[in-house]
Amino acid sequence: MTPSGAKHSRLSLARRLRLQQLAIFEKVVEAGSILAASRELAMTQPAVSKSIHELEQQLDGVLFVRGKRGVVLTEFGCLFQRHTKILMGELRYLAEDLNAWQTGTAGHVVVGSLIAASATLLPEAITRLRAAVPDVVVTVRVGPNSVLFPALARGELDVVVGALPAEDAELLRQNHAERAELEHVALYEEALCVVVGSQHALASRRQLCLSELHALEWIVPTQDSAAHASVRSFFKKAGLAMPRRLVESVSILTNLGLVSAGSMVALMPQSAAERFAQAGLLAILPLEGLSPFSSVGYTVRADRGPSAATEHLLEALRGVGRSHAAGVDASACIPALYA
Known part of the structure; x- marks a missing residue:
């Protein structure tokens, strides 16, 4: 029974809502228009419109504002979307578990990657994963903590790999539906290096002090990154303020391109810097x-166990982590990605 005056209950929603409606709703949000969603779903536009209209009637609320350029979620629609993301995420987990039960090796892992993992840890772990279970599909999404951890809590990601934050509560406080207990598993300690392009005038110097570089153009981690406090401390210990000519970036490819092609100086995670230095780029x-x-x-949700495919990746991450912690080049133990 529903509380007095309440229109919805778990059972009443279960009777009225259909999973296909949620999938159509999710696609309309993603595509930004009913026409674009109908094309991607291989459905007619009237059929998609009818599904959304029926969903609004069942929920007794307007989900979208229709316009000439497409549709935009209403405040009610945003509330419904938060819960839909979690429901569809759980449906993906169900599919993964069913596939793992029936095949034992197939599956899909969605990984969020931070800069500290994007050049070494994750590529090496994926290579190990492919050698063990070649049919597992891996999707990698790159972003900052403030985006990846809420996505993990909603079930859109299976694992986040990179520098572990000191505190995740602030990142997850925005929406009740995004709150979930996260488990952080440390593999090794990461330091930063100061790098320049391999052809830079300073590349061959054997002795340097930070003050000589202070006036140059610097690339530093963004202020919401785990490394930013360490960067500020680095300059402060040398009696220097943060450089005035700054580019703030956690894009490993952007930073590599800027440094290797010009006169900029960058702060980069040591594992990535050593890999690019070995390749002659930095x-x-x-x-x-x-x-x-x-x-x-890596970080996973503590309130649910990993799928079989995700567990294979976690084991690969732990193996690479043990090699890094022992000071061994993990890429030497597996087929090289950067040969």
Whole structure:
């Protein structure tokens, strides 16, 4: 029974709502218009419109504002979307578990990657995963903590790999539907290096002090990254303010392109810097004072166990992590990605 005056209950929604309606709603939100969604779903536009109209009637609320350029979620629609993301995420987990039960090896893992993992830890772990279970599909999404951890809590990601945050509560406080207990597993400590392009005038120097570089153009991690506090401390210990000519970026490819093609100086996670230096793309400058800024590892939801496919990836991550912690080049133990 529903409370006095309440229109909805778990059972009443279960009777009225259909999973196909939720999938259509999700696609309309993603596509931004009913016409575009109908094309992607291989349905007619009237059929999609009818499904959304029936959903609005069943919920007794307007989900979209229709316009010439498409549709936009109403406030009511945003509320419904938050819960739909979780429901559809759980449906994906169900499909993964059923596939794993029936095939034992197939599956799909959706990984969120931070900069500290994007050049070494994750590529090496995926290579190990492919050698063990070649039929598993891996989708990698890159972003900052503030985007990836809420997505993990909603079930849109299976695991986040990278620098572990000191505190995740602030990242997850926005919406009740996004609150979930996260489990952080540390694999090894990560430090930062100061790098320049391999052809830079400073690349061959054997002795340097930070003050010589302060006036140059710098690439530093963004203010919401785990490494930012360590960067500020690095300059402060040398009696220097943060450089004035800054690019704030956690895009490993953007940073690599800027440094290798010009005169910029960058702060980069040591594991990534060493990989690019070995490839002849960068030079690591002989500067001291940068202590480890964070533990690197992976984060999963603590309130549900991983799928079989995700567990295979976690085991691969742990194997690579043990090699890094022991000071071994993990890529030497598996087929090289950057040969």
